[in-house]
Amino acid sequence: MSPLSGRHIILGITGGIAAYKSVSLLRLLVKAGAEVQVVITPSGKEFITPVTLSALSHRPVVSEFFTANTGEWHSHVDLGLWADAMVVAPATACSIAKMAHGVADNMLITTYLSAKAPVFVAPAMDLDMMAHPSTQANIALLRSYGNHIIEPASGELASGLVGKGRMAEPEEIMAALELFFAQEIKGHALRGKRVLITAGPTYERIDPVRFIGNFSSGKMGYALAEEAAKAGAQVTLVSGPVSLRANHPSIQVVAVESARQMLAACQEAFPTTDIAIMCAAVADYAPAEYAERKIKREAGEAPVIHLVKNPDIAATLGAEKRPGQTLVGFALETDHEETNALDKMRRKHLDMIVMNSLQTPGAGFATDTNQVTIYSADGSTRQGELKSKTEVARDILQAIIREREEAEA
Numbered sequence: 001m002s003p004l005s006g007r008h009i010i011l012g013i014t015g016g017i018a019a020y021k022s023v024s025l026l027r028l029l030v031k032a033g034a035e036v037q038v039v040i041t042p043s044g045k046e047f048i049t050p051v052t053l054s055a056l057s058h059r060p061v062v063s064e065f066f067t068a069n070t071g072e073w074h075s076h077v078d079l080g081l082w083a084d085a086m087v088v089a090p091a092t093a094c095s096i097a098k099m100a101h102g103v104a105d106n107m108l109i110t111t112y113l114s115a116k117a118p119v120f121v122a123p124a125m126d127l128d129m130m131a132h133p134s135t136q137a138n139i140a141l142l143r144s145y146g147n148h149i150i151e152p153a154s155g156e157l158a159s160g161l162v163g164k165g166r167m168a169e170p171e172e173i174m175a176a177l178e179l180f181f182a183q184e185i186k187g188h189a190l191r192g193k194r195v196l197i198t199a200g201p202t203y204e205r206i207d208p209v210r211f212i213g214n215f216s217s218g219k220m221g222y223a224l225a226e227e228a229a230k231a232g233a234q235v236t237l238v239s240g241p242v243s244l245r246a247n248h249p250s251i252q253v254v255a256v257e258s259a260r261q262m263l264a265a266c267q268e269a270f271p272t273t274d275i276a277i278m279c280a281a282v283a284d285y286a287p288a289e290y291a292e293r294k295i296k297r298e299a300g301e302a303p304v305i306h307l308v309k310n311p312d313i314a315a316t317l318g319a320e321k322r323p324g325q326t327l328v329g330f331a332l333e334t335d336h337e338e339t340n341a342l343d344k345m346r347r348k349h350l351d352m353i354v355m356n357s358l359q360t361p362g363a364g365f366a367t368d369t370n371q372v373t374i375y376s377a378d379g380s381t382r383q384g385e386l387k388s389k390t391e392v393a394r395d396i397l398q399a400i401i402r403e404r405e406e407a408e409a
């Protein structure tokens, strides 16, 4: 069975030649068992007729804010809530610009702005339009809002020119959607839950140009945030400086730099949090003093930097934890791994600790893979294999969900 079976999909069609391919996409979606509501822009109708689309989707196509002859109002808000995903294919340069800047002058854009579900955008345009800095900037904006961009291919374009701008084939768009839904944790198990995640390193400033930091990339924390959001959670992702973007509308990123800022952001979110996962590699020490001016090389003796201990965020939340809240930590160890991890779990009042060993090739900082062992406060241990960080994130969340279910039973 396709992971799209029974899913509610909004298919947004804008005015480009590639709209003819949307008919194949619609057929594939319906064949996979999805319920599809087509929303088409006025110029989209110049390229493909709503009759074809409504016949194939078994639903009236929505294009205007209301039906002229009956006065029936089409609620973009209801549509936005109904959808499990929205796909805009083709997305023209104009519609991409409107989506990026909230120019809500047609039903498709208002629906997009109301959508609570993940949005997939398949750009289609001529190569020069695609390459223009304004289009590139708008696509970057859409990405930064958490939208998924299904990259156009290079090839022959309707203009006769050859280059990048051809809409991804319907089969590729389907594959992206199927992958997304196949990877979900079943049954929206975290629907209505609030999840707090820390990610990345912290930077502790020495002077205006230097800091103490570490090699954490944030990949594990961002993968956790994304998988939790896909499972229905509202996620607050307190992130140290990283070069990653969160890809889901239910993730609220709180960008911080230092451990103290991270602690403040966590303490603000924690009282309303159901599950907190401390994935950040928090610097243990910070310079005791911050030099307002750059420390100069010629100033004589090499400087001595005195350090002070940073607050322990996990332990602080552990002390504030209420019944019903689940607090999960990570342990990155090089030796006496199990003993150290279990000791950390006790000291910080964690319910679970995820141990990754720096000795495992392919695990730890900056890699796309990880191998973890999950220890629970009740004494159970789950030993994982080397997997992608996305899969590891799912395993961790499944373990948390199971423990919470057992605790409630």
Ligand code: CTP
Pocket (backbone or CB within 6 Å): 198, 259, 278, 279, 280, 281, 282, 283, 284, 310, 311, 312, 313, 314, 315, 328, 329, 330, 331, 332, 333, 344
């Ligand atoms: N942690 C934290 N705040 C800190 C240090 C660590 O919240 N100031 C959290 C990490 O996010 C992780 C767990 O505590 O979930 C363990 O982090 P780790 O660096 O392994 O442990 P430390 O307590 O710093 O101990 P050590 O460095 O001595 O191994």
